[in-house]
Amino acid sequence: MTIRLDAVRWSASGRVIVDGVTLDVAPGSTLGLVGPNGSGKSSLLRLVCRLRRVASGVVTLDGTDVAALPRLAVARRVALVEQQAGTEAQLNVRQVVALGRTPHLGALAPWTTADAEAVETALDQVGMAERRDQPWHTLSGGERQRVQIARALAQEPRELLLDEPTNHLDIRHQLEILGLVRRLPATVMVALHDLNLAAMFCDTLAVLQAGRIVAAGPPEAVLDEELIRSVFGVRARVGRSPHHGRPQVEYLVDV
Numbered sequence: 001m002t003i004r005l006d007a008v009r010w011s012a013s014g015r016v017i018v019d020g021v022t023l024d025v026a027p028g029s030t031l032g033l034v035g036p037n038g039s040g041k042s043s044l045l046r047l048v049c050r051l052r053r054v055a056s057g058v059v060t061l062d063g064t065d066v067a068a069l070p071r072l073a074v075a076r077r078v079a080l081v082e083q084q085a086g087t088e089a090q091l092n093v094r095q096v097v098a099l100g101r102t103p104h105l106g107a108l109a110p111w112t113t114a115d116a117e118a119v120e121t122a123l124d125q126v127g128m129a130e131r132r133d134q135p136w137h138t139l140s141g142g143e144r145q146r147v148q149i150a151r152a153l154a155q156e157p158r159e160l161l162l163d164e165p166t167n168h169l170d171i172r173h174q175l176e177i178l179g180l181v182r183r184l185p186a187t188v189m190v191a192l193h194d195l196n197l198a199a200m201f202c203d204t205l206a207v208l209q210a211g212r213i214v215a216a217g218p219p220e221a222v223l224d225e226e227l228i229r230s231v232f233g234v235r236a237r238v239g240r241s242p243h244h245g246r247p248q249v250e251y252l253v254d255v
C-alpha cells in the first residue's frame with residue numbers, strides 16, 4: 001500500500017504545473033499536501049490515480065508503475081474524492097454511495113450482501129445513514145461532501161486521495177472525517193488548506209510551492225514560522241498544543 005512518486009513532472013498549456021516531485025507515503029499512513037492556491041496539489045493527486053499521465057518520472061503503487069496497471073485495477077484500489085462533486089442528479093444518497101462498488105462488480109461478480117454492507121458501513125461512518133433515501137440534488141454542500149467521502153469509503157480503497165475533503169464541513173464534521181480518515185487502514189494523501197488540521201491529523205506533510213516540494217516530513221519538522229512566511233506570505237507563531245502535542249499555528253494579524 002505504499003505510494004511513491006519519483007521525479008514526477010506534468011505540464012499543461014505549456015506551463016510546468018508539477019515540477020519534479022519525489023515523495024514516499026508509508027503504508028497505512030496519512031500524508032497531508034499543503035500549499036497555496038495553484039501550487040499543484042490537485043494536479044498531483046490526479047497524477048497518482050492516473051486521471052492525468054505524468055510527462056516524466058514515475059508513480060508507483062506497491063512498487064508497480066501506475067501507468068502499467070490496467071485501468072480497472074487502478075479503479076479497484078485507488079479512490080479519489082475531488083473538490084467539486086459531480087452532479088448525480090437522479091440518484092439518492094444510497095445510490096451515489098453504491099457507485100463506489102462499481103469497480104468491484106462485473107459480469108461474473110454481481111451485487112452481493114458484502115457490497116450492500118460496504119455501502120451501509122460507509123454511510124454510517126460519515127453520519128449519513130438516516131439520509132440514505134434522500135435525493136442527491138436536495139443535499140446541502142457539506143452533506144454532499146460527506147456522501148462523496150462515503151462513496152470513496154464504500155470502494156474500500158487501498159489508497160485514498162482526498163482533495164480538500166473538509167472545505168464545506170462544520171467543525172465537528174471536519175474533526176470527525178479527518179479522524180476517521182486517519183484511522184483507516186488505507187494509505188492516504190489529503191490536500192488541506194488548514195495547517196492546524198493538517199498538523200493534527202497527518203503523519204507527514206509535504207509542502208508544495210509552484211509545483212515543487214519545498215519541505216516534507218513530520219508536521220513538527222515541517223511547520224515553522226519561516227516556512228509559513230516564505231510559502232504563504234503570512235506571519236505566524238508556531239507552538240505546541242498542550243492538549244494533543246501537535247504543532248499549533250497562530251496567525252499574527254491585527255484584527
Ligand SMILES: Nc1ncnc2c1ncn2[C@@H]1O[C@H](COP(=O)(O)OP(=O)(O)OP(=O)(O)O)[C@@H](O)[C@H]1O
Binds near residue numbers: 037
Ligand atoms: N488542465 C490545465 N490546463 C492549464 N492549467 C492548469 C490545468 N490544470 C491545472 N492548471 C493550473 O495548474 C496550477 C495548479 O493547479 P491545482 O488545481 O493543481 O492547484 P491546487 O494547489 O490544488 O490549488 P487550490 O489550492 O486552489 O485548489 C494552477 O495554476 C492551475 O490553473
